[in-house]
Amino acid sequence: MTTRTETALQARDVHKAYGRHRVLRGADLTVRRGELVAVVGENGSGKSTLLKALAGIQPPDRGEVRVHGRLGYCPQEPVLSPSLTAEQHLRYFAAAYRLPGTERGLELLRELGGERYLRTSVGEMSGGTRQKVNLALALLHDPDVLLLDEPYQGFDWETYLHFWDLVQTLRDRGRAIVVITHLVFEQERFDQLAELVDGRIRPRAHHPEDDHVRA
Numbered sequence: 001m002t003t004r005t006e007t008a009l010q011a012r013d014v015h016k017a018y019g020r021h022r023v024l025r026g027a028d029l030t031v032r033r034g035e036l037v038a039v040v041g042e043n044g045s046g047k048s049t050l051l052k053a054l055a056g057i058q059p060p061d062r063g064e065v066r067v068h069g070r071l072g073y074c075p076q077e078p079v080l081s082p083s084l085t086a087e088q089h090l091r092y093f094a095a096a097y098r099l100p101g102t103e104r105g106l107e108l109l110r111e112l113g114g115e116r117y118l119r120t121s122v123g124e125m126s127g128g129t130r131q132k133v134n135l136a137l138a139l140l141h142d143p144d145v146l147l148l149d150e151p152y153q154g155f156d157w158e159t160y161l162h163f164w165d166l167v168q169t170l171r172d173r174g175r176a177i178v179v180i181t182h183l184v185f186e187q188e189r190f191d192q193l194a195e196l197v198d199g200r201i202r203p204r205a206h207h208p209e210d211d212h213v214r215a
């Protein structure tokens, strides 16, 4: 039996440098099941670097990352094959995850309004549609911990709202979700605001006056 207080992801004292550029300098983050966390910070503060470290794409130079359960990572730039269709991507990823079929992927694409592009090759898709496929693939295996790097880029307004509904549903089902976002409005959506400053996470208090204001 699992409860919401269970830790789903824990990062301790994470350091990462590119050459002499020390981007992460002791970042700590704890996310529990059923928690939605926003990672915010200035351009270049290291948000994507942190997510890559959490996802294991770019292991930290120092520090520790623990993920409890299955991980899903949606990178900022879609990693898709231009010559394959959305349907083919779903099939290949479903096989890689050993899923019985592509139903969940189809459902996700439907929710995001990308279903009509199932037989379109990725190379012929718009950026927003590519991002829908990217997100559906990251969610395909129903991960316990979801790391999303500005996943709504290129989404039209309606898809953007559907995206947050989807995130809310996953959160309510106990998934732990970390989203990089430049938006500081609607802060009440989030259980934690984690601000990256000088390579460390600084918990940010909720300021109601910031709501409905873009960064």
Ligand SMILES: Nc1ncnc2c1ncn2[C@@H]1O[C@H](COP(=O)(O)OP(=O)(O)OP(=O)(O)O)[C@@H](O)[C@H]1O
Residues within 6 Å of the ligand: 018, 021, 023, 041, 042, 043, 044, 045, 046, 047, 048, 049, 050
């Ligand atoms: N592969 C790399 N090699 C060298 N430097 C890098 C690399 N990736 C990122 N950087 C640098 O590390 C710093 C942090 O980059 P990162 O992409 O993590 O920031 P970010 O907060 O996600 O930025 P943004 O808000 O613009 O997306 C930047 O100065 C960037 O130029």
